[in-house]
Amino acid sequence: MARSLSAVFSPVVLASVVGGCVSAMAPVVEADQGRLIATGGASSIEGAAGGGIIPWAVLAGYDEKGEWGANVFATHINLPDYTLDVAGAAFSYGNRVEVSYAHQRFDLGSLVNKLSLPEDNLTQDVFGVKVRLFGDLIYDQLPQVSLGLEYKHQNDFLIPSLVGSKRDSDLEGYLTASRLFMGAAFGYNVVVNGGLRYSRANETGLLGFGGDRRDTRSVLKEGSVALLFNPRWAVGVEYREKPDNLSFAGESDWADMFVGWFPNKHVSVVLAYARLGEIATLDNQNGTYLSVQGSF
């Protein structure tokens, strides 16, 4: 009970700390709020700006040419047998390049006793860089297209190695396109994202990289569609294909349905229902996703 309570409260505490910092800094950077609200996206679980479980082509923060932008975030995913907590930050310059960092902690919950596991959680660090190649989310004729690289390091490799994972760190890349279609759905704006990822990460890397069944990278599809009721409220769905490299358990593709709220350019909140399916032999890992972000 104590553990699950602290897991619930830690994002809230972090969020209030973040909120405090943001409101303290707000007057200083007001002039740099170059892009339209919500165009910095939310923070994905790997730290890159985007949706929740996938990056979008948008860059973190609200910077335009010659300006800086940044965000910090905390995310908590509560599943029947596990929890995933993520905290991180991203910086971007000139609406051109973004660097990001995320620390993930995956609590193994009931599996620890069931399998007498030597550790009760797995952690991972993700260092990301994303470059906008061309296009614009809203204005230009071409959609915004970005190329990203993520270097991931799994910090507790004992369990992954025991289930057949081949290495504790790896580099992966993704190419993604995002576009806002004005008034496309009953007069409301729609954002469409589609991407391809080249990766051999098991459960995004929490179970290491490569496996006994397959040790080469796969091309994986990911995408999302979001409907904007107004510039501050969005609802949508996301999908992320995942590889199946380990023979000890199946790995499900991920999907979620989300509601995003951007009350101003300094704070955003995303609440989602995430369908993560089978994770490390336990099926039906479907639960709630909450992410709070501060931008400045």
Add this chain to the structure above:
Amino acid sequence: MMRPLRWMSILVLALLVGCAQQPPKDDSLYQDLGQRAGIQKIIEGMLLHIAKDDRIFKYFAKVDIVRVRDKLVEKFCVEAGGPCTYTGDTLAEAHKGMNLSRSDFNALVENLIDSMDDQHIPVPVQNRLIARLAPQRREVIEK
């Protein structure tokens, strides 16, 4: 687990087809914005918001604000399909030498949205107006 992807592609396709339809000259947007009087309220509200906006007020501080208002009303009226004639300079001429940034343009869009919110213009109507103005950004910025 391929089903969500297929659903998404169908949705995307439907949206793209929807976007491709551009109805010829109709004045429904002009009507929905409240005709010329409604457009004038929106422009005046936008200029009042700009007057409080440190980011871009500097560009309006020394202009003939009545003239700017009148030309903007004409411009928006024409874009909305209304029975107006735009008598001002081309956008590129009007913004020449100002070297407006992308951020400046977005700031104006935000003030426009604030004004339309004040006038209780429904979001789909706002989106139709912005969709007609957005392609003209290239004639305004970095001149």
